[in-house]
Amino acid sequence: MVTAATGNKGIVYPYPIAREKYHWPTFSDAEFKRRHAIARKFMDDNGLDCLIVAGHNGIWERGWANVRWLTNYIGTMELDCFVVFPRTGDPTLLILGLNARLPDRIARSIVTDVRGALNTSDVLVERIRELGLERGSLGIVKPAPYLSISKDHDQALVDAFPQARITQHSDDWWLRRMVLSPEELACLDEAGRIGDAAVSAICAELRPGMKEKDLFAIIWSTIAREGGEIPCMVLAASESMFTPVSGFQRPRPIDRTIAKGDVLLLELGPRDPHGYEAQTGKPIVFGPPPPDYADLFDVMFEAYKRITSALKPGCSAKDLRAAGQVIWDRGYTVVAPLVHGVFNPLDAGPFVGTSHRPDKDVILEPGMACCVEIHPTTADVTKGVFMGDTFVITPDGARSVNKLPPRMTVL
Numbered sequence: 001m002v003t004a005a006t007g008n009k010g011i012v013y014p015y016p017i018a019r020e021k022y023h024w025p026t027f028s029d030a031e032f033k034r035r036h037a038i039a040r041k042f043m044d045d046n047g048l049d050c051l052i053v054a055g056h057n058g059i060w061e062r063g064w065a066n067v068r069w070l071t072n073y074i075g076t077m078e079l080d081c082f083v084v085f086p087r088t089g090d091p092t093l094l095i096l097g098l099n100a101r102l103p104d105r106i107a108r109s110i111v112t113d114v115r116g117a118l119n120t121s122d123v124l125v126e127r128i129r130e131l132g133l134e135r136g137s138l139g140i141v142k143p144a145p146y147l148s149i150s151k152d153h154d155q156a157l158v159d160a161f162p163q164a165r166i167t168q169h170s171d172d173w174w175l176r177r178m179v180l181s182p183e184e185l186a187c188l189d190e191a192g193r194i195g196d197a198a199v200s201a202i203c204a205e206l207r208p209g210m211k212e213k214d215l216f217a218i219i220w221s222t223i224a225r226e227g228g229e230i231p232c233m234v235l236a237a238s239e240s241m242f243t244p245v246s247g248f249q250r251p252r253p254i255d256r257t258i259a260k261g262d263v264l265l266l267e268l269g270p271r272d273p274h275g276y277e278a279q280t281g282k283p284i285v286f287g288p289p290p291p292d293y294a295d296l297f298d299v300m301f302e303a304y305k306r307i308t309s310a311l312k313p314g315c316s317a318k319d320l321r322a323a324g325q326v327i328w329d330r331g332y333t334v335v336a337p338l339v340h341g342v343f344n345p346l347d348a349g350p351f352v353g354t355s356h357r358p359d360k361d362v363i364l365e366p367g368m369a370c371c372v373e374i375h376p377t378t379a380d381v382t383k384g385v386f387m388g389d390t391f392v393i394t395p396d397g398a399r400s401v402n403k404l405p406p407r408m409t410v411l
Helices: 029-046 058-071 103-107 121-130 151-160 182-205 212-225 291-310 317-323
Strands: 050-055 081-086 092-096 114-117 137-141 165-169 233-240 262-269 339-341 369-374 387-394 397-400
Touching (some): 029 050, 081 121, 182 212, 182 387, 291 387
Antiparallel strands (some): 387 397
């Protein structure tokens, strides 16, 4: 039976760990040194003594993004996870108590001070006290731009440290991460390759008479076989182009048989083993589209061409919105954004084109990346088509990490 030391520090694994025997995907020492330097520069610029970097397994496990970026750790079932990262001294990783008892989970983290609890609020407070920061400046890095830490943790910090200055950060933090390193770009290229493999497998294997669950099985099995991280975002659907009832892809299959006259809606978000996501999706139809769908496809290709041509250093949300205006000019609308960031969560970056939230402007620079997803629909969202790819901004434009051409496949 595995036991672990417990106490004010939470659950701490008491045995040596041969980290080199656990072959988790990771980055070079130089890459983590670069990231930690960015974190400390952020603290210097904001007058902070310590970062409290939050993460969890939500949003298709995208909520891990900042924890992974600093520590390489991704856990299992965590509803709360934190990196306590002081401006001086060593960081601490706070995780689910179960995982703090398991050497293979702990070995994934490059941070060696790992502590566990069912709810990490008490352990978090204890670590801040150990650092002597009861009256310090503490910066919370939220797990997503639109989501902060739980009330448990927020109240624990406020109650324990009434004289501390506690601030919250999101977009200002993400902007420090926007330009990707060569190691990160390599991960994005690998994710692009996996996405292309999934689309190619659908074209090769899916046929009329098969079920929508078979479509999902092809996607999931291909991502796993190609070495992609599971789970990841998979949105897919089949729909009749002659009697459509839904114009948007879904996260789970329904009991539907693929038939002649169908269109596939594919929005795939495969990730490489390091967690970098490159979304893609190509239009696939079973037979020629009728006139109304032919018009949808025409506007989709035109918007894709205009938006991808606009991607370049200096490009703004206003530029991208204008490039995609052809969708509205032709009488259609969108549900999903036209352009969004590649980070997890995906709106930690440019976010352009939806009607239900304001555009988020990030002026593009070389080394940044974003996903273009063109999804014109009718106003009632009963008819729709989709095509998307992931792009890296270059000195003079942008390059796609997806190598399949942006064209329709007729099966």
